[in-house]
Amino acid sequence: MEEKRFTLETVMAWGPCYKREKIAEWFAGRDSLTVADCLALSISDEDKLWCLLHPEVIPEKQIHKLALAAAEARAEAARAEARAAAAKSAAREKIALQLDAAINAAN
Numbered sequence: 001m002e003e004k005r006f007t008l009e010t011v012m013a014w015g016p017c018y019k020r021e022k023i024a025e026w027f028a029g030r031d032s033l034t035v036a037d038c039l040a041l042s043i044s045d046e047d048k049l050w051c052l053l054h055p056e057v058i059p060e061k062q063i064h065k066l067a068l069a070a071a072e073a074r075a076e077a078a079r080a081e082a083r084a085a086a087a088k089s090a091a092r093e094k095i096a097l098q099l100d101a102a103i104n105a106a107n
Contacts, residue, residue: 003035003036004034004035004056004057005032005033005034006032006051006054006056006057007031007032007033008020008023008027011023011026011051014054016050026041026043035052035057035058038051038052039052
């Protein structure tokens with residue numbers, strides 16, 4: 001399977017927030033970059049994601065699957081956080097009832 005490649009012209013067509021000279025530094029004289037080349041660049045993770053999350057690099061169907069997986073993972077994390085909060089609340093209530101019972105028994 002041939003590795004996806006993208007050129008300076010391709011990146012410029014995406015409308016980057018940087019000037020052409022800055023993007024050209026990423027290519028360092030190369031005609032094109034691969035995904036691995038992009039990941040190895042000394043640029044921010046946000047810039048790497050911006051560059052890689054284009055259908056010319058990762059097919060749109062795969063980008064949608066990635067977004068769905070990320071959303072599902074976040075939803076599960078939120079559910080786990082809610083369960084943990086509910087468990088803490090129940091434990092506090094149980095302790096409060098036990099303290100009340102102990103205080104009442106002492107009186």
